[in-house]
Amino acid sequence: MRISVVIPAYNEESSIERCLESLKKQTYKDYDIIVINAESTDKTAEVSARYTDNVITAKTGSPGPARNLGVKSSQSEVIAFTDADTIVAESWLSEIAKKFEDSKVVGVGGVLRPLDARLLDRIMFKINSDLWYRLTAVFGFYQLGTPNCAYRRSAFLAAGGFDEKLSMLEDTELSLRIKKYGRIIIDKNMVVYNSARRFKQEGYIRVFLRYLKEYVNLFMGKAVSSKHFDTIKH
Numbered sequence: 001m002r003i004s005v006v007i008p009a010y011n012e013e014s015s016i017e018r019c020l021e022s023l024k025k026q027t028y029k030d031y032d033i034i035v036i037n038a039e040s041t042d043k044t045a046e047v048s049a050r051y052t053d054n055v056i057t058a059k060t061g062s063p064g065p066a067r068n069l070g071v072k073s074s075q076s077e078v079i080a081f082t083d084a085d086t087i088v089a090e091s092w093l094s095e096i097a098k099k100f101e102d103s104k105v106v107g108v109g110g111v112l113r114p115l116d117a118r119l120l121d122r123i124m125f126k127i128n129s130d131l132w133y134r135l136t137a138v139f140g141f142y143q144l145g146t147p148n149c150a151y152r153r154s155a156f157l158a159a160g161g162f163d164e165k166l167s168m169l170e171d172t173e174l175s176l177r178i179k180k181y182g183r184i185i186i187d188k189n190m191v192v193y194n195s196a197r198r199f200k201q202e203g204y205i206r207v208f209l210r211y212l213k214e215y216v217n218l219f220m221g222k223a224v225s226s227k228h229f230d231t232i233k234h
Contacts, residue, residue, distance in 0.1 A: 001097050003031040003078045003150070006070030008063040010038040012084035013047055015195065019084055020051040028093035031080075034073055036066035044084075064162035064170040067146065071156055080150040085195035087115060088148075095190040096150045106155035106182035107175065109133065109144030110190025121196040124204055130188070137186040142175040144184070148192040155181040166224045169214050 005023060009016055016035070023033055033052040037045045038060050048055045056073060060066045063083075071079050078100050082088055092110075099108045112129035114121035133143050144151075149171065159178040162170040175184065199207060214224045 001030060001078060001100060002076040003028070003080055003093055003096060004034055004070070004074035004076035005031060005080045005082060005093075006034045006036065006067055006074070007082055007084055008036045008038060008060075008066035008070070009040065009044050009048065009084040011040045011042045012044050013040070013042040016044060016084040017047050017051075018087055019082065020048065022087040022090075024051065025090050026088075026093045027090055028097055030097075031093055032074075032076070034070045035084075036060070036070050038066055062164070062167060062170075063146065064166060065164045068161040068164065071153060071161060074153065077153060078150055079153050079156060081146045081148075082192060083147045083194065085115075085197065086147045087193040089191045089193075092148075092190060092192065095187060099185050099187060100150070100152060102183070104183045105185060106152045107142070107144055107178055107184045108150045108190065109142070109175070109184075109186050110148040110192065111186075111188055112145060112147055112192060112194040114196040115193045117196060120204070121199065124199065125194075125196070129194070134186050134188060137184070140179070142179060142184045142186065143172045144175040144186075146171040147194045148190060149175075151178065152182070166218075167214075169211075169218050169224055172215075173218060 034054040035048040037055055037057045045055055058069055067081060080096055096108055099105050112125055114125045136143060155178055158181060162174050217224050
């Protein structure tokens with residue numbers, strides 16, 4: 001089973017090499033890497049090119065369109081997503097491949113742990129990016145966070161991919177929409193280590209309030225338009 005790993009990146013020169021190094025250490029070997037470089041002004045493209053021949057430069061202001069482009073650029077049966085500021089466990093792709101051996105599975109999500117973590121980061125990530133994901137899945141409310149998820153490509157395309165009009169929560173929205181095509185799994189053994197830089201820069205309360213506001217807008221059918229991707233200081 002061929003897996004393509006899609007990584008959107010904007011000015012991630014200082015972070016993306018650790019991500020790509022972790023991908024090169026995977027125990028699963030039938031995969032390729034696609035980096036969507038969102039017109040970075042630093043050396044993101046040059047660093048990425050040392051690890052993959054699939055570096056695509058595209059004009060995009062948010063990660064949703066970049067990820068969609070990555071999927072369209074691949075012919076793999078399964079598409080995995082992670083972020084440039086994330087390090088994946090060595091067994092990450094192996095865990096993904098195991099789940100997709102079941103032909104009914106269309107999406108798999110895992111849990112996030114913080115990189116370079118303070119005690120507060122470890123506590124908050126455990127609550128928000130582990131226990132919360134698994135608890136809501138019990139009730140059919142799936143949240144496949146894009147630092148750590150994978151989709152069957154055929155189902156992804158049938159569902160229309162990420163909604164490019166959403167400034168954030170595009171991953172949650174797709175998780176809920178795609179479940180009609182098959183089975184969704186949240187796997188606690190599928191682990192990645194995600195940067196806590198957003199929370200260190202903005203604070204957990206500010207980020208939480210932005211998410212709360214846009215969750216309400218999403219389920220009320222209103223526009224989700226808060227700045228999110230471009231709030232990070234790269």
